[in-house]
Amino acid sequence: MTHAIRIHQVGGPEQLRWEAVDVGTPGAGQVRVRHTVCGLNYIDVYQRDGLYPAGELPAVLGMEAAGVVEALGEDVDGLAVGDRVAYPMCQGAYAEARLIAADKLVRLPQTISDRQAAAIMLKGLTAHYLLFRTYAVQPGDAILVYAAAGGVGSLLCQWAKHLGARVIGCVGSExxxxxxRDNGCDHTILYRNEDIPSRVRELTDGEGVAVAYDSVGKDTFMASLDALRPFGVLASYGNASGKVEPFSPAILAPKGSLYVTRPTLATHIATRALLEEGVTRLFGAISDGKLHIQINQSYALADTAMAHRDLEARKTTGSTVLLAE
Ligand SMILES: NC(=O)c1ccc[n+]([C@@H]2O[C@H](COP(=O)([O-])OP(=O)(O)OC[C@H]3O[C@@H](n4cnc5c(N)ncnc54)[C@H](OP(=O)(O)O)[C@@H]3O)[C@@H](O)[C@H]2O)c1
Structure with a gap:
C-alpha cells in the first residue's frame, strides 16, 4: 500500500496526516514515480495554512521530490522504467509514489544523488532565476539577501558570490x-535587532544595494525599499512573515525611481526550454563546485508535521529532506 501526507482542512502542522492512498496507473503523457526523497519548502507551509490554495481537499502537499520511474503511460518519450528523476513545483510530492506529467521531470546525472536533487531542485532553480533573470547580478554589485542561512538563501548567497557580488545577508541569529558567512556573505545583519536600511547604508558608503531579494515579506518590505540604491530592484519573492500589505506605486518615486517585482518559479519553469535552461545552469554550478548543497535536516516522510514545525519555528538551516524509503 502506498502512503502520502494529506490535509483534509487547512491549519497547523497537526493537519498533516499519513494516509494510505491509491496512486493508480499513468495516463497518456504521464509516468508513475516511486519517490526516494522529497523536498521541504516554505510554500508547503503556505498551502497547509491556507495562505496559498492547495486545491481540492483532501490534498497531498509537497512540491518537489526525487525518485525512480516505475511505469510509463502512452506517448511518453525520452524516459524509461528505472530512470532516476526529480522535479520542482508539482504539488503532490509528499507521497511514496505518484503520477506526474512526464514533461515535468528531469533525468538526474550520476553525479547528483536523490537526496541532493530533492534538496536543490526547487530552491536552486529559484536562486537561478532571481540571480540571472529577475535582476542580472553584475560583478561589484552590493546585494541584500534575506534568510541567508536558509534553503534558498544559502544557494543564492553562494552563487551571487561567484558572480562577483558583495553579499549582505540578513539572518535571525548569530x-x-x-x-x-560560510555561504559567502561579506557582511551579515541580525535583522531581528538591527535596522536594515541604516546598516546597509553604512556598509555601502551611503549608496544602497542594487537588489534586495526579500523572502520575508510583510515584516521587511519597507526596509527593503529603503535599503535600495536609485533604480534598485526589490524582488519580493516570499512571505515567511506574512503577505506584504498593499502599497501605492507613488512611494517608489521619491525613494529613487525604484522597481518592485513579485516573481514566482512557476513562471520561470513554465516551458520545457525555461526549465532545461535553469537545470543546466544549476547542475553546472554544482559540478563546477560553485554551490555546496547543505542538507542540514532530514526526517522520515511520515514525520513531515515535525519538519513543518521546525521550519516555521526558524530552527532549520540550509535544505531539509523527507525520506520516503
Ligand atoms: N517566489 C518563488 O519562486 C519562491 C520559490 C521558492 C521559495 N520562495 C520563498 O523563499 C523563502 C525561503 O524558502 P525556503 O523553503 O528556503 O525556507 P527557509 O529560508 O529555509 O526558511 C524560512 C526562513 O525565513 C526566515 N523568517 C523570517 N521571518 C520568519 C517568520 N515570521 N517565520 C518563519 N521564518 C521566518 C527564517 O530565517 P531567519 O531566522 O534567518 O530570519 C526562516 O529560517 C520563503 O519565503 C519561500 O516562500 C519563493
Whole structure:
C-alpha cells in the first residue's frame, strides 16, 4: 500500500496526516514515480495554512521530490522504467509514489544523488532565476539577501558570490550569521535587532544595494525599499512573515525611481526550454563546485508535521529532506 501526507482542512502542522492512498496507473503523457526523497519548502507551509490554495481537499502537499520511474503511460518519450528523476513545483510530492506529467521531470546525472536533487531542485532553480533573470547580478554589485542561512538563501548567497557580488545577508541569529558567512556573505545583519536600511547604508558608503531579494515579506518590505540604491530592484519573492500589505506605486518615486517585482518559479519553469535552461545552469554550478548543497535536516516522510514545525519555528538551516524509503 502506498502512503502520502494529506490535509483534509487547512491549519497547523497537526493537519498533516499519513494516509494510505491509491496512486493508480499513468495516463497518456504521464509516468508513475516511486519517490526516494522529497523536498521541504516554505510554500508547503503556505498551502497547509491556507495562505496559498492547495486545491481540492483532501490534498497531498509537497512540491518537489526525487525518485525512480516505475511505469510509463502512452506517448511518453525520452524516459524509461528505472530512470532516476526529480522535479520542482508539482504539488503532490509528499507521497511514496505518484503520477506526474512526464514533461515535468528531469533525468538526474550520476553525479547528483536523490537526496541532493530533492534538496536543490526547487530552491536552486529559484536562486537561478532571481540571480540571472529577475535582476542580472553584475560583478561589484552590493546585494541584500534575506534568510541567508536558509534553503534558498544559502544557494543564492553562494552563487551571487561567484558572480562577483558583495553579499549582505540578513539572518535571525548569530549561529545563522556564521552559516551565512560560510555561504559567502561579506557582511551579515541580525535583522531581528538591527535596522536594515541604516546598516546597509553604512556598509555601502551611503549608496544602497542594487537588489534586495526579500523572502520575508510583510515584516521587511519597507526596509527593503529603503535599503535600495536609485533604480534598485526589490524582488519580493516570499512571505515567511506574512503577505506584504498593499502599497501605492507613488512611494517608489521619491525613494529613487525604484522597481518592485513579485516573481514566482512557476513562471520561470513554465516551458520545457525555461526549465532545461535553469537545470543546466544549476547542475553546472554544482559540478563546477560553485554551490555546496547543505542538507542540514532530514526526517522520515511520515514525520513531515515535525519538519513543518521546525521550519516555521526558524530552527532549520540550509535544505531539509523527507525520506520516503
Ligand atoms: N517566489 C518563488 O519562486 C519562491 C520559490 C521558492 C521559495 N520562495 C520563498 O523563499 C523563502 C525561503 O524558502 P525556503 O523553503 O528556503 O525556507 P527557509 O529560508 O529555509 O526558511 C524560512 C526562513 O525565513 C526566515 N523568517 C523570517 N521571518 C520568519 C517568520 N515570521 N517565520 C518563519 N521564518 C521566518 C527564517 O530565517 P531567519 O531566522 O534567518 O530570519 C526562516 O529560517 C520563503 O519565503 C519561500 O516562500 C519563493
Amino acid at each position: 549561529a545563522k550569521a556564521d552559516i551565512a
